[in-house]
Amino acid sequence: MKYGLWTAQILLALVFLFAGGMKLVMSDQALTEGFPFPALFIRFIGISEMIGAIGLILPGLLKIHPELTAWAAAALTVIMIGAVVTSVMTMGVMVALIPLVIALMSAFVAYGRWPSGAAMATREDAHERELARTS
Numbered sequence: 001m002k003y004g005l006w007t008a009q010i011l012l013a014l015v016f017l018f019a020g021g022m023k024l025v026m027s028d029q030a031l032t033e034g035f036p037f038p039a040l041f042i043r044f045i046g047i048s049e050m051i052g053a054i055g056l057i058l059p060g061l062l063k064i065h066p067e068l069t070a071w072a073a074a075a076l077t078v079i080m081i082g083a084v085v086t087s088v089m090t091m092g093v094m095v096a097l098i099p100l101v102i103a104l105m106s107a108f109v110a111y112g113r114w115p116s117g118a119a120m121a122t123r124e125d126a127h128e129r130e131l132a133r134t135s
Contacts, residue, residue: 005108005109005112006060008108009056009060012053012073012102014053015053015102016052016053019046020047020050022046023046023049031043035086045079048079049076052072052076055071055073056072056073056076067113067115069109070110073106073107080099080100083102084099
């Protein structure tokens with residue numbers, strides 16, 4: 001499962017870095033062509049995608065707050081649900097399959113990296129033992 005999660009995270013990070021970067025460099029006219037959203041909103045989504053891509057990789061790679069990976073994946077899942085709805089409304093169901101697959105991959109990463117209740121309880125118990133020992 002560990003290798004599957006890392007593979008999904010790297011693929012998703014590449015997809016979101018590319019998609020977010022394209023939203024930042026395209027002209028306003030090209031961004032809004034065929035979409036009911038203003039260019040500023042689409043650029044905001046692009047920045048969010050790029051931040052999310054970084055959040056998929058860096059916390060686990062640097063081992064600093066690795067739980068942030070789950071939050072980044074969950075946020076990207078929400079963005080992709082919006083992309084699925086927008087795609088269905090503007091271009092049809094067949095086009096919406098691509099963002100749906102990306103949303104499912106993001107949900108897989110969020111689920112796989114989400115800190116379990118047992119792990120959280122263990123960390124809290126260890127923290128409480130450390131506080132009791134130093135008091």
